[in-house]
Amino acid sequence: MITNFSSFKVKIEPKPFITQKGKNFSHTAAISFFNDANIEIGFKECAFMEPEILHELISSGEPLVLDECYLEDFSFANYQNSSQAKAEERIEIKNFSAKNAVFNTKKETDFSFVNFTGILFSLEKALFLNGACTFHKVKFTCDDINFIETRFANGTVNFTNVSFNAKRIEFNNVVFGNGIKDFQYVKFNCSNLSFESADFGNGDVNFLNVQFDAGNIWFKEARFGVGKVDFHYSTFGKGNLNFERTDFGSGRVDFRKVEFNSGKVNFNRAVFGDGDVSFEETELTNSKMTCKKTNFGNGNLLFEMAEFGTSDLLLDQAIFGEGNVSFQQSSFHKLSVISCHLNHHIDFRVLACDYLDLSDTIVRDILDFTPYEHKVQITLLKLTGMRLLGQIHIDWYENNLRELIANQKDTNLFEKAEQFRTLKENFGRVGHYSFEDLAYIEFKRYEQRSIFKSALEKSRISALWQYPLYGFKTAVFDKMGLYATSPMRVFTSLLLVYLFFSLLHLISPLFFNTSISCIDADSSISYRMVTTFYYSLITFTTVGYGDCSPVGFLRIVAAIEGFFGPFMMSYFTVAFARKILR
Structure with a gap:
């Protein structure tokens, strides 16, 4: 099929045309295609379908087969007017087929208000040369609905309020021209729906309030041009939804308040442009959305108030541009941002998240976890392999930070x-x-x-x-001083150590043949206590005036105390200086 032409010319020739199915027509439509330089780049011949014959076929109630036909100003509304049918009466067409057909109109090709029934509806490889096209309020009740490789002209393509009831609906490789593509309030009721490799051209694409009551849905490798892509308020069934490698163009992409139900949602390797991408207030139930290696462009990415509950959002190796990213007031089972470059502000103030994985990320801006208007309830937070060049705004107590890491089972x-x-x-x-x-x-x-x-x-x-070494380190470095982070704790430990040695000096002479030289045997208890604490102090501080000295076993105690004294004083000095200088 020729798709890249700029203009065309149609000539009706009085020569017979026989279709591949052996159907005879008296006239042939010869269509020439031209590029921007007005050079012919293609040629096609079709059977010329005269309007009178077309109306007779519609009136017959037989299957309407228009394969390889050229049709001018095709309109079911015109037929209804010519047949003097009541406006509220719907036309019913069985097994409509227009494969390889060519439609040409100055205004609009009109399929609206028709009931298409039977085994199939097919516009496979059909070509719309000019003008808008409408399927407004059409009801499809067919086994197969086929728009494969259909090419629509520039102008509005209107599928609003259409009801699709089929086993399979295929828009694979369909090409839409520039203009609005409107699928508002469409109901897709089918086992499989595919827009795989569809080209939506430039212009807004509107899937607002669409009911995708379908099994599996494919938009894989679809291409959107310049314009807004809007799935606002749409609902999806229980099947899987695939947007893998989809190019969303340069406009805003809107998935606000979409209900994804319980199917898996795949945005892997999709490409978004510079417009904002919004998943605000979306819902996903007992499933997961994967956006691995997805390029989110330079717009803002918003998952605010998204309700994923027991579902996962996986953004591993995704590419975030210059826009901000926000998960504020959203809820997830697992939120994974593994191996991403986080170059701009990200708001992680989620309402609830069982597991937030930031492993192997490179952070160059602010990650915000600090609770403001609501509590940030995260059960586990994983920062393994993170390269932090920016800042993390998080509260040790409000975010329960110690438990977020201590309770990890996979590290x-x-x-x-x-x-x-x-x-x-x-x-x-x-x-x-x-x-x-x-x-x-x-x-x-x-x-x-x-x-x-x-x-x-x-x-x-x-x-x-x-x-023994582990026990010593735990007792001295941790319990006594919290690794020199608490001067008061070190000072308290210092006093306890001094008190311990003082009491040891005091009671040892009661059990061993040992004494302090400056204390006589007949000294009073008060004098003995004061002098012993004085002796212990000058030993602990290594002053050593020489007026008192140990005798016997107390020499060993004095030696040990002489080691612990300077050590504890140095420990206190380090902790105090660290606190003050910082």
Whole structure:
């Protein structure tokens, strides 16, 4: 079929034409096709169908076969007027077929208000040379409805309020000219519906309020031109919906308040232009929508108030342009954005999400999780392999951040540690230093546990020293000072250690043959206590005036205290300086 012509010329010749099915016609329509330079680029001959003969065929009630015919100003409305039928009476056509037919009109080719019944309806490879075309309020009740490789001319193509009832409806490789394609309020009731590789040309494409009560639906590799693509308020059945590799053109794409039901929705490798893409308030039940390697162009991408509930939204390796992305007040079972470049603001303030996966992403702008008008209820948040060049706005307490990572079942200790390290760096960058400390503590805890576990896996014998070493690190670095993030905790631990050694110095002479040189055996209890605490203090601080010295077993205690004193004071100095300098 010739599709890229700019003009045409039709000549009716008085010579017979025999169709492939052996049907004879007295005249032939010779059609020449020309390009922009007015050079002939194609030629086609068809049987010329005279209007009087066409009206007789319609009136006969027999199957209407117009294969390979040329028809001028084709209109069922004209037939109804000429036959003086009542305006409210519908024409019924059985087994309509116009394969390889050519339609030409100055205004509009009119199929409206007709009941098409029988086994088939076919416009396969039909060519509309000029003018608009309308199927307004047509009722199809056929087994097969075939628009395969049909080519419509520039102008409005009107399918509004059409009712399709069929086993199979095929618009594969159909070509629409420039102009509005209007499918408002259409009802598709069929097992399979296919717009695969359809070319919708430039102009708005309107599927507003369409009922897709169909099984599987294909828009795979369909092409939309310049103009708005609108599926607003449409509902889909329980079958799968496939938009794989579809090119949505450069206009706005609107899926607002669409009910996708329980079928799988596939937008893999689809390409959107620079217009906004909206899935606001859409619904998907117990299924998943996949947008893997999808290019969303430079417009805003909106999933606000989407209700996916127990369904998944998978955006792995998707390409986000310069527009903002928003999931505000939406709900998902799983939201996956694996291996994406997040170069602009993304609003992750979802209403509910069981699992949010941001693994292997590169973040160059702001990811916003901070609750404002509503709670952000995320059960698990995965940041494994994230390269954070931007910022994450998230609240440690309001977002329950520790549990979001700690409860992950598909990550090991090292991966959890790395996620807390990423958060620590983020909080330091944005100036949330208290959150930075909390993230740092969790990072060190998981890192220490990971090192301990790896050491045990390499050698079971190492357990002899790994357990004591792990216990020492946990007690000293974690419990005593929270890895130098809490000066008050370190100072409290310092006082407890000093008190422990003081009491040890006080009670040891009661059980062992040991003493402190500056305390006589007949000294009072109060004097003994004051002097012992004084002696312990100068030992703990390593001042060592020399007026008191240990005798016997207390020499060992003094040596140990002389080590712990400077260590705890240094620990406090580090924690205090870290807090103040930051």
